[in-house]
Amino acid sequence: MLKYVLAIVCLHNLVSVYCLTVSCPNGYTRHASSCYRFHHVGLSWPESVTFCKATGSHLVRVETEAEHDFLKLKAKEMLGRYPLYSFWIAATDAVTDGEWAWADTLTSLTYKKWALGQPNNGLGEDCAGLYYQGGYDFGDWLCRTLLHPICEIDFTDGIELVG
Numbered sequence: 001m002l003k004y005v006l007a008i009v010c011l012h013n014l015v016s017v018y019c020l021t022v023s024c025p026n027g028y029t030r031h032a033s034s035c036y037r038f039h040h041v042g043l044s045w046p047e048s049v050t051f052c053k054a055t056g057s058h059l060v061r062v063e064t065e066a067e068h069d070f071l072k073l074k075a076k077e078m079l080g081r082y083p084l085y086s087f088w089i090a091a092t093d094a095v096t097d098g099e100w101a102w103a104d105t106l107t108s109l110t111y112k113k114w115a116l117g118q119p120n121n122g123l124g125e126d127c128a129g130l131y132y133q134g135g136y137d138f139g140d141w142l143c144r145t146l147l148h149p150i151c152e153i154d155f156t157d158g159i160e161l162v163g
């Protein structure tokens with residue numbers, strides 16, 4: 001099923017190029033192979049995981065420096081429009097303290113860039129986000145803290161090339 005498509009996908013062969021025009025769903029911004037939406041609602045981390053799922057996405061997994069740089073740039077561009085300032089990402093160490101993994105897949109983080117002094121695990125801070133005071137590098141919070149979720153749709157999850 002062609003669920004979400006974005007950018008222009010071209011299939012090359014010797015005689016021709018087939019292109020498929022594709023785009024992110026309304027309200028999402030594309031970068032590389034994903035669509036992102038910074039939500040204005042303030043939610044706890046577990047609520048954010050559920051919220052993104054309910055909207056056909058997942059709480060963002062920041063997997064590369066390029067992806068992180070894009071998200072930091074977007075967050076800085078939108079400064080002042082999000083009253084809670086910081087944003088949840090899908091990383092948690094609730095299973096084993098100090099071992100940060102992505103929600104759902106529970107795979108270890110291969111990329112991470114903590115803000116200065118983070119994670120400080122104060123009073124059992126098991127959930128991570130992009131920390132405004134740390135230039136949107138990673139920070140950890142109590143999971144019940146209200147922050148804004150960033151939801152992500154992976155291009156590679158949703159597309160099937162047809163024709």
Ligand SMILES: [Ca+2]
Pocket residue numbers: 034060061062063067152
């Ligand atoms: Ca990602």
Ligand SMILES: [Ca+2]
Pocket residue numbers: 118119120121122125139140141
């Ligand atoms: Ca912290």
